[in-house]
Amino acid sequence: MPQGKAAVIRSDLDIVIARTLARDTAKNMGFGAIDQARIAIAVSELARNIFLYAGTGTVTVREIERTGRRGIEIVCEDQGPGIANIDIVMQDGYSTSRGMGMGLPGAKRLMDEFEIRSQEGVGTTITCRKWRM
Template identity: 85%
Template sequence: MAQAKVAPIRSDLDIVIARTLARDTAKALGFGAIDQARIATAVSELARNIFLYAGTGTVTIREIERGGRKGIEIICEDQGPGIADIDLVMQDGYSTSRGMGMGLPGAKRLMDEFDIKSAEGQGTIIHCRKWRT
């Protein structure tokens, strides 16, 4: 398996870099154009959240394999303020930034697996995976 790729998130430009890295990795792993776009969009949204709410963090992209299936895993981590109410932020239409982003629920819909853990004052970590069909 290929080495994980880490994109530090510190600026708007880093969001674009993480998105491109995710799309390129998905393409190299044999994902079709539609799934490449889904993965890139989810990464863009998650990286944007890191920048907006935590200021800095990382997006790690790696190839995964489970039961003979190949896929991509995205790990988004920050040491920001954390999320007080995960159930609330996972509701469609909820926004703290009045942004036009699709938020965490949209990113979850674009991926096959999505897990979020957060602790107030300690940060947030999101693992999401997309499996090649």
């Protein structure tokens, strides 16, 4: 499997670039239009969080295979302030920005697997995957 392609997030435009990278990868892998949209929306939300809360970071998109199944993996990494309480930010309706985004719980619902690792003062890594049916 390829190593993946990364988008550096530093601006609003970079969020669009990351979203397009994820959608194009999913399309090339044969994901249907609905799953392509789900993946793109999740990546938009995660990249926006990098920009808003950490200022800069990366979104890496790669094809993966596990037990004969193909999927897409997105790894979002930053060296921002970290998340003090992951349980709170994973509650529906929680927002620190008062934005209209769906937040991390919404991004999680759009993907098949979703993991957060975060340490205050060090940064956050979110890994999510969508499997082809």
